[in-house]
Amino acid sequence: MTKKNRSLKTIKTVGVLCSGGDSPGMNCAIRAVIRTALGQGLAPYGIQKGYSGLLEGNIFKMNASSVGNIMQKGGTILQTSRCPEFFKAEIRKEAAHILRRKGIDSLVVIGGNGSYKGAMDLWREHHIPIIGLPGTIDNDVSASEYSIGFDTAVQTAVEAVDKIRDTASSHERTFIVEVMGRHSPAIALSVGVCTGAENIVLNSGTPDFEQIGQDILKGIKRGKNSSIIIVAEGKTPGSLAYSVRDKLKEKFKLNSHVCILGHIQRGGNPTPSDRLIASQMGFQAILCLKNGQFPYAIAVQNGKVVPVTLEESIKDKNSPDSLLINLARTLSI
Ligand code: ADP
Numbered sequence: 345m346t347k348k349n350r351s352l353k354t355i356k357t358v359g360v361l362c363s364g365g366d367s368p369g370m371n372c373a374i375r376a377v378i379r380t381a382l383g384q385g386l387a388p389y390g391i392q393k394g395y396s397g398l399l400e401g402n403i404f405k406m407n408a409s410s411v412g413n414i415m416q417k418g419g420t421i422l423q424t425s426r427c428p429e430f431f432k433a434e435i436r437k438e439a440a441h442i443l444r445r446k447g448i449d450s451l452v453v454i455g456g457n458g459s460y461k462g463a464m465d466l467w468r469e470h471h472i473p474i475i476g477l478p479g480t481i482d483n484d485v486s487a488s489e490y491s492i493g494f495d496t497a498v499q500t501a502v503e504a505v506d507k508i509r510d511t512a513s514s515h516e517r518t519f520i521v522e523v524m525g526r527h528s529p530a531i532a533l534s535v536g537v538c539t540g541a542e543n544i545v546l547n548s549g550t551p552d553f554e555q556i557g558q559d560i561l562k563g564i565k566r567g568k569n570s571s572i573i574i575v576a577e578g579k580t581p582g583s584l585a586y587s588v589r590d591k592l593k594e595k596f597k598l599n600s601h602v603c604i605l606g607h608i609q610r611g612g613n614p615t616p617s618d619r620l621i622a623s624q625m626g627f628q629a630i631l632c633l634k635n636g637q638f639p640y641a642i643a644v645q646n647g648k649v650v651p652v653t654l655e656e657s658i659k660d661k662n663s664p665d666s667l668l669i670n671l672a673r674t675l676s677i
Pocket of ligand 1: 363364365395425426427428429430431432455456457458459460461462463465480
């Protein structure tokens, strides 16, 4: 009997957990996983606080009512965590034992690239049938055009920048607005294009301060009464944004104000788009388990929600989107 068939025969239960940073829409994915599992005759379990909760045995049975009235809520009812211990093979072995002891024979992991790597290890080392769902505002999961929470985060940031533009125009000011993204430029690029930002500073390589300063001066000369520079989060919150402010002052004598949007981008009611995609992804995750398609991740490719191998989903995502960079530059003159 193959490894796949052996696992397929035994799937009667499924556990679901969220790992890494939370993102709006995770609740929709949890709801879809639980309700589809029930429809497919699998007993669903919730695992609280990600891999840490798994290691603590923080696992409980769920039913259709456990996920009632949650899809409009941001955050995750299961909570999430970062679990550095999970990098160790002996700790993952313990996690696999706990799952088996609790009678959980398959797992849906909602998280980003790091969470997927942990999931892949659980499959490789302990043959736990596993499906990943991309839950991160950063939209940096490989093999998927989209991750749950990205649309909501962009909407939150765009609304904030629109408000900043009002005051920037009234006072003829330059604002440097930092958006989230850790190592990903995705939020910065989308927010930059959607707010008509004069410049977008990405978190890879050294920013071209000369170009940024010249662009602002050119705008002022043309009669612009405000400038917005969108900066992707650097190594630590604020680091890149404040270095742009300091360089503009030093090289061009330009005064600017820094605004760090921070964690508000993680919260809030998920947009319809996030709700729809998360629901489709949760549904597909259970169908994959039922059909013996694992280890897989659910992705958006060519606008459709489809299963892809977990192997291709843990590669580093190619970034940034050069078409969006070009678009932003072309339109921001
Ligand atoms: P995200 O899943 O959003 O990318 P992290 O990178 O913080 O967030 O990863 C979340 C958790 O996934 C980590 O705290 C750790 O428990 C687990 N993890 C991350 N990378 C690995 C890895 N290479 N091997 C095993 N587990 C990992």
